[in-house]
Amino acid sequence: MPPADGTDPVEPALHEADMGLGALAARLVPLGEGRFKLDGAAGWMQGRTMYGGAAASIAYAAAVKAFPGLPPLRAAQVGFVAPVGEHLEAEAVMLRQGRSVAQVETSLYCDGALVQRTLWLFGAGRGSNGSVAARIEPELVQPEDSPSLGSTDMAPAFTARMDMRRADPAGGSPHGTIRRWVRLKDRADLDPVAELVGIGDALPPGSARAMERLGPISSITWALTILGEVPATREGWWLLETSSNHMGNGFSSETLRLWNSEGVEVMHGLQSVAVFG
Known part of the structure; x- marks a missing residue:
């Protein structure tokens, strides 16, 4: 029910400890030139460092926000340099963009220190010279x-x-x-x-x-x-x-x-x- 004064209802702010990975990515604030700031990822900490998958997901989000229209992700090399805190800055740099392949480097910083660096490989599909199917797990219990x-x-x-x-x-x-x-x-x-x-x-x-x-x-x-x-x-x-x-x-x-x-x-x-x- 809307408020009695006729104003639109105000949605309660999502507490940072309750944020999913999508909400964290949306929280990235652009600073210009491929740089972003993120304040608050308390729900994804494990001790003094952030869960590695969450930190990598934030870095991936920074890459695709900095360079819209990238082809599908094919591979990544993630380096966990130091503990990743709740408050960080992300930077995405295009190392090379060819006709079908783009290589993007992301860096995460906490208090000015490098804490994670990742090389992302994006590649558009093209005609294949042969194929090998992905493996099927035979002993699958749902x-x-x-x-x-x-x-x-x-x-x-x-x-x-x-x-x-x-x-x-x-x-x-x-x-x-x-x-x-x-x-x-x-x-x-x-x-x-x-x-x-x-x-x-x-x-x-x-x-x-x-x-x-x-x-x-x-x-x-x-x-x-x-x-x-x-x-x-x-x-x-x-x-x-x-x-x-x-x-x-x-x-x-x-x-x-x-x-x-x-x-x-x-x-x-x-x-x-x-x-x-």
């Missing part, structure tokens, strides 16, 4: 048939913004591997690629299952490739897997894979992780 994960005191705060369900294949996951169905609770105003970037780093590394004692872990780099152009899935559910290729000397090499609800792999990645404790 999310509605998978047990939900309850929140725990040890889970990072940002995981409350996601629905997660166990998705270990029949017989269990191999040593050093974690697999989950993941869905963002708030998917408003996100394009499909922004959604993938936003959840692609949501799981702990598979090496967490091989740790002999509890201790902190931290992503250092994340290289990802999008398989196809317009990834789609049912009701927002994506199947994620992290698997350690080698763990030792305080580091782990991880393969990250992401499938849609039909079991088609839509993103493939490689990550370097520091293992402490």
Whole structure:
């Protein structure tokens, strides 16, 4: 019901702790020359740093806002240089734009210090000289048939913004591997690629299952490739897997894979992780 004075009702301001990734991207304030400012991302913090997928999603949003009309994203190389805080500045620079491929570099800064740098590769589709289909996951248990994960005191705060369900294949996951169905609770105003970037780093590394004692872990780099152009899935559910290729000397090499609800792999990645404790 409208107010008695006849004025339009005022929508309550969305608290920064309740903002989805789409709302965060919309909050980027242009400063000119490919630079943006973002104040307030409290709901996506994990300790003293922002969840890596959220920081990468903000960087992606800065790239597409700075250079409208980019072709589809094909790949990215994300460098987590230092902890990303709630308040930051983003800068997007066009390194090269050819007839079909554009390479954009984004940098995130907190208090004037570089905290994340990413190279984004965008490429228009063209006639293909042959084809290889994306892999199909044969042992697919749908999310509605998978047990939900309850929140725990040890889970990072940002995981409350996601629905997660166990998705270990029949017989269990191999040593050093974690697999989950993941869905963002708030998917408003996100394009499909922004959604993938936003959840692609949501799981702990598979090496967490091989740790002999509890201790902190931290992503250092994340290289990802999008398989196809317009990834789609049912009701927002994506199947994620992290698997350690080698763990030792305080580091782990991880393969990250992401499938849609039909079991088609839509993103493939490689990550370097520091293992402490």
